[in-house]
Amino acid sequence: MSLQDIKNSIRNVPDFPKQGIQFKDITTAIKQPKILKETLEMMAEHYKNQQIDYVVGVESRGFIFGAALAYMLGCGFIPVRKKGKLPAEVLSQEYSLEYGTDKIEIHKDALNKGDKVLMVDDLLATGGTTQATVELIKKTSADIIGFAFMIELDDLNGRAILNKTAEVFSLIHY
Numbered sequence: 001m002s003l004q005d006i007k008n009s010i011r012n013v014p015d016f017p018k019q020g021i022q023f024k025d026i027t028t029a030i031k032q033p034k035i036l037k038e039t040l041e042m043m044a045e046h047y048k049n050q051q052i053d054y055v056v057g058v059e060s061r062g063f064i065f066g067a068a069l070a071y072m073l074g075c076g077f078i079p080v081r082k083k084g085k086l087p088a089e090v091l092s093q094e095y096s097l098e099y100g101t102d103k104i105e106i107h108k109d110a111l112n113k114g115d116k117v118l119m120v121d122d123l124l125a126t127g128g129t130t131q132a133t134v135e136l137i138k139k140t141s142a143d144i145i146g147f148a149f150m151i152e153l154d155d156l157n158g159r160a161i162l163n164k165t166a167e168v169f170s171l172i173h174y
């Protein structure tokens with residue numbers, strides 16, 4: 001199993017959700033047991049010697065990789081959700097979308113000062129979503145020690161902004 005095999009398992013859907021977007025569909029990858037296993041093992045390998053307390057995953061595809069990675073690294077998983085979904089007291093962060101704004105939230109008591117956090121999502125594009133999560137996590141005073149993605153769209157250079165906070169690791173590049 002090579003990185004090329006993993007790349008070949010990702011389906012490209014042109015013009016979804018709108019004209020001009022090349023959507024990287026991971027469902028064709030993660031339905032294959034060997035691809036799912038290898039992808040997660042390669043991601044976990046990168047962090048095996050780092051002391052991570054929590055993996056934070058962003059709704060919703062960040063949950064798929066985030067929870068599995070947390071299990072493999074022997075740490076806890078914390079969800080960041082779209083507004084109004086978390087039941088207890090939350091911290092919120094507004095962020096810009098192409099049209100208007102949206103909000104992401106984390107439970108107020110989910111992280112404490114000094115906790116070491118790895119952030120995980122399926123794909124890094126502009127970095128806007130992840131940077132909003134960085135701002136959210138900063139409100140908790142936890143330490144972000146890295147960003148892990150299955151896929152990175154290099155041309156959009158999302159890593160430029162994230163690199164200011166911590167190391168960016170992506171398995172597959174386009």
Ligand code: AMP
Nearest residue numbers: 022023024123124125126127128129130
């Ligand atoms: P961004 O905030 O621009 O880095 O966008 C990242 C989020 O949007 C991730 O959660 C991705 O799941 C999703 N996303 C953005 N662009 C694509 C794409 N071309 N294919 C699949 N998902 C995408």
